Amino acid sequence: MVNQNELKALVGKKAVDWVFDNMTIGLGTGSTVKYMIEALAKKIQKENLSITGIVTSAETAKQATSLGIPLKSVDEVDHIDLTIDGADEVSADFQGIKGGGAALLFEKIVATNSKKNIWIVDQSKLVNKLGSFPLPVEVIPYGSKKIFERFDSRKFHPTFRLAADGSKLRTDSDNYIIDLHLEQITDPFKLADYLKAQVGVVEHGLFLNTVNTVIVGYTSGPKVLEAR
Numbered sequence: 001m002v003n004q005n006e007l008k009a010l011v012g013k014k015a016v017d018w019v020f021d022n023m024t025i026g027l028g029t030g031s032t033v034k035y036m037i038e039a040l041a042k043k044i045q046k047e048n049l050s051i052t053g054i055v056t057s058a059e060t061a062k063q064a065t066s067l068g069i070p071l072k073s074v075d076e077v078d079h080i081d082l083t084i085d086g087a088d089e090v091s092a093d094f095q096g097i098k099g100g101g102a103a104l105l106f107e108k109i110v111a112t113n114s115k116k117n118i119w120i121v122d123q124s125k126l127v128n129k130l131g132s133f134p135l136p137v138e139v140i141p142y143g144s145k146k147i148f149e150r151f152d153s154r155k156f157h158p159t160f161r162l163a164a165d166g167s168k169l170r171t172d173s174d175n176y177i178i179d180l181h182l183e184q185i186t187d188p189f190k191l192a193d194y195l196k197a198q199v200g201v202v203e204h205g206l207f208l209n210t211v212n213t214v215i216v217g218y219t220s221g222p223k224v225l226e227a228r
């Protein structure tokens with residue numbers, strides 16, 4: 001029986017098949033992406049590739065730097081050829097929830113500036129409709145209690161995400177994360193519009209119309225799903 005980490009490693013390794021010489025690659029964040037970055041570093045070395053990485057979190061920057069992958073910031077490049085990232089949930093119509101690792105803001109900036117995005121997930125992340133995974137919303141600390149109360153009154157079942165020491169977790173941009181426990185999202189586009197309209201909300205974890213390629217790790221092997 002293959003365990004979840006083995007499935008993550010499988011898709012992480014598979015994803016670097018889309019990487020070619022001289023590409024600028026967006027590097028996502030999370031436990032699945034970690035395997036992809038390992039595989040990418042090996043491929044760069046083995047094939048002597050010239051690759052520039054654009055990271056989406058301090059965590060990814062640390063790993064990529066330790067493996068010798070050359071990095072630039074998103075503002076230092078004129079384009080990103082491809083971004084490879086994980087996801088927390090992917091619906092049958094290729095929409096996703098991201099931000100389980102609190103990196104949604106930089107991930108969305110990098111994704112929206114990429115010519116192509118690929119998500120790598122194990123089979124447990126596939127759902128019919130989004131919403132079982134709590135939807136992260138990044139908010140600036142000032143006024144965040146007011147936003148929380150508004151979400152609460154709309155029955156979004158909000159919770160502030162906490163750090164290991166019990167304090168409110170701070171993102172790489174020093175913001176808070178409010179997780180919405182929605183169970184099922186009927187209209188992700190409508191919800192995304194509502195969330196973006198709230199003053200103090202910096203970004204939310206609904207990644208809509210972002211990818212058309214998803215690599216899924218099944219016990220039988222990786223499968224590449226392409227949107228029609």
Ligand SMILES: O=C[C@H](O)[C@H](O)[C@H](O)COP(=O)(O)O
Pocket residue numbers: 028029030031032033085086087088097098099100101102103104107
């Ligand atoms: O903020 C974190 C990211 O959106 C991750 O890509 C997402 O949470 C998936 O992470 P993992 O591969 O660890 O399940």
